[in-house]
Amino acid sequence: MIKKQTTTLLLLIFSTLVHWNNLFAQPFKFTKTTEGISLTEGTHPIYFYQQQTKSLDGKYPRANYLHPLYGLNDEVLTEDFPADHLHQRGVFWAWHQLIVDGERIGDGWECKGIEWNVTSTATKVSSKAARLELSVDWNTIWNGDSITFVKENTVITTYKTTADYREIDFDISLTANGHDVWIGGSEDHKGYSGFSARTILPDDIKFRSEKGVLTPTDPAMQVGGWVDMIATFGETKSGFTMMADTTQMASWHGWILRNKKSMQNAAFPGREPFKIASGKTLTMSYKLVIHKADWPLQEIESKFKTFIDKK
Numbered sequence: 287m288i289k290k291q292t293t294t295l296l297l298l299i300f301s302t303l304v305h306w307n308n309l310f311a312q313p314f315k316f317t318k319t320t321e322g323i324s325l326t327e328g329t330h331p332i333y334f335y336q337q338q339t340k341s342l343d344g345k346y347p348r349a350n351y352l353h354p355l356y357g358l359n360d361e362v363l364t365e366d367f368p369a370d371h372l373h374q375r376g377v378f379w380a381w382h383q384l385i386v387d388g389e390r391i392g393d394g395w396e397c398k399g400i401e402w403n404v405t406s407t408a409t410k411v412s413s414k415a416a417r418l419e420l421s422v423d424w425n426t427i428w429n430g431d432s433i434t435f436v437k438e439n440t441v442i443t444t445y446k447t448t449a450d451y452r453e454i455d456f457d458i459s460l461t462a463n464g465h466d467v468w469i470g471g472s473e474d475h476k477g478y479s480g481f482s483a484r485t486i487l488p489d490d491i492k493f494r495s496e497k498g499v500l501t502p503t504d505p506a507m508q509v510g511g512w513v514d515m516i517a518t519f520g521e522t523k524s525g526f527t528m529m530a531d532t533t534q535m536a537s538w539h540g541w542i543l544r545n546k547k548s549m550q551n552a553a554f555p556g557r558e559p560f561k562i563a564s565g566k567t568l569t570m571s572y573k574l575v576i577h578k579a580d581w582p583l584q585e586i587e588s589k590f591k592t593f594i595d596k597k
Contacts, residue, residue, distance in 0.1 A: 314416035314444070316409040323407060325416055325444060331356045332444055332452070335418060336376070337404045342367050350402040350422050350438075351378035355483075357576055358452060361520025365484050370547040373397050374484040377574070379458055381479040383470030383559050384426070386435050391426045395472070395479055401425040403434075418442040436562075437461040451577035453589070456481065458570045462562040469568075470559030471539065475505055477556035478542040481572045483528060484549040491517035491545050496587065506540030506553045512590045513541050513550065516579050527575040528552060529590050534570060536560075 312328025322337035333352045341347040346367065353366045353376025364376040373396045380394035392399020401424075408419040424436035443455040458481075460469070471479035493500035494516070495509040512529040519526075530552040532538040537555030544550065552572060554560075562568050573593050575586070 312447075313413075314411040316411065316416065316418070318407075323409070323418065325418070327416075327444075327447055330360055330447070332416075333377075333454075335420075335442070337407065339401065340366075342372060346373050346397045348373075348375050348378070348397045348402070350404060350420070350440075352376045352442075355574075357519050357522075357524055358447070358578065359520060359522050359524075361522070363485050363519055363526065363576070365486060368484060368547075371484075371549070374482075374549050377456075377483050379456075379481045379570075381469040382472045383468065383479070384424075384435075385468035385470070385559055386426070386428055386433075386465045388466075389428070391428055391435070394424075394469075399426055414446050416444045418444075433465075434463050435465055435467055437463045450581050450585075451575050453576075454574045455593075456572040456574075458572070459567050460562060460570075461567040462564050464564060466564050467562045468559035469555070469562070471553055471556050473557050475557075476542060476553075477506060477539050477558075478551045478553050480552055480554040481528075481530065481570065482549045482551040483526070483574070485515070485526060486519060487544070487546050487548075488517040488519065490523075491515055493543055493545070494583070495541075500543065502543035502545050506542050506556070508540045511594065512586065513543060514586060515550070523579040525575075525577040525579055525581060527573075527577065527586055527589075529573040529575070529593055530554075531571040531594055533594065 315326050317324045323335045325332040333355045336351050339347050339349045353364045354362045355364045357363050366375045382393050382395040384392040384394055394400050403423040406421040410417040420440045422438040423434040425434050439459045441457045445453045471477035495513045497509045511532050514527040516525050535554050537560050539553035539556030542551035542553050
């Protein structure tokens with residue numbers, strides 16, 4: 287009798303352990319479609335990478351960005367073709383000023399004069415992370431010819447979701463291809479361009495950084511290497527943190543923050559264009575952390591320190 291009870295108890299413990307292991311060790315999976323690549327973790331969507339060119343009735347053609355990006359409760363966090371700024375899109379990295387050998391050739395921010403051609407993708411998954419590797423040609427018409435003026439290599443690494451947060455790293459490398467290339471922000475006092483997130487902006491959104499609670503201003507804000515947003519995305523209040531490794535950026539301009547009808551932008555290099563000499567490579571690193579609303583501020587600061595130190 288005792289032996290039978292012991293066996294039953296052991297089976298119950300084993301089944302419980304299997305259940306919890308399956309719950310917290312969900313496998314990552316990439317799925318390729320005709321438009322791009324989706325990432326899931328178990329039954330939970332993480333993001334969709336837009337590989338093919340997408341437009342709105344032929345206008346604002348764009349590719350090479352994430353949308354939708356999902357929250358911890360499977361809610362959609364990002365927007366594409368928002369009515370107030372049709373050129374903005376999900377999580378993207380683009381620049382207003384695109385200059386080749388001293389000649390202005392396009393505007394990547396507004397999707398003019400540039401085509402993003404994703405030439406190759408590679409995926410790798412483990413129990414701890416999912417890695418998406420991208421090779422992207424930036425093409426334009428220059429002096430009557432079609433040229434590739436930048437070779438982009440980007441790695442997007444998504445780490446296993448915990449009970450409190452999910453983190454996604456972006457390592458972006460731009461190599462000037464056969465020409466000197468300059469990239470720059472808007473030519474007004476704001477100087478916005480670079481790594482950006484066009485998220486849904488609920489009425490209750492609040493901003494904070496290492497400087498404390500923030501009130502967005504029109505020009506760029508110098509408030510450290512990370513900013514955090516707390517808001518009711520979907521039916522649940524949660525947080526969205528953007529981090530930038532500013533130690534890599536000699537021309538770091540600051541954060542462009544908006545509480546309605548716009549994006550959040552890690553502005554680099556500002557209004558003065560940054561030169562990438564022919565054959566040279568510019569490398570930038572960013573991180574997104576999607577977290578519960580009550581995730582402690584010191585945890586964000588610790589995560590940022592680890593992000594900077596590992597670079």
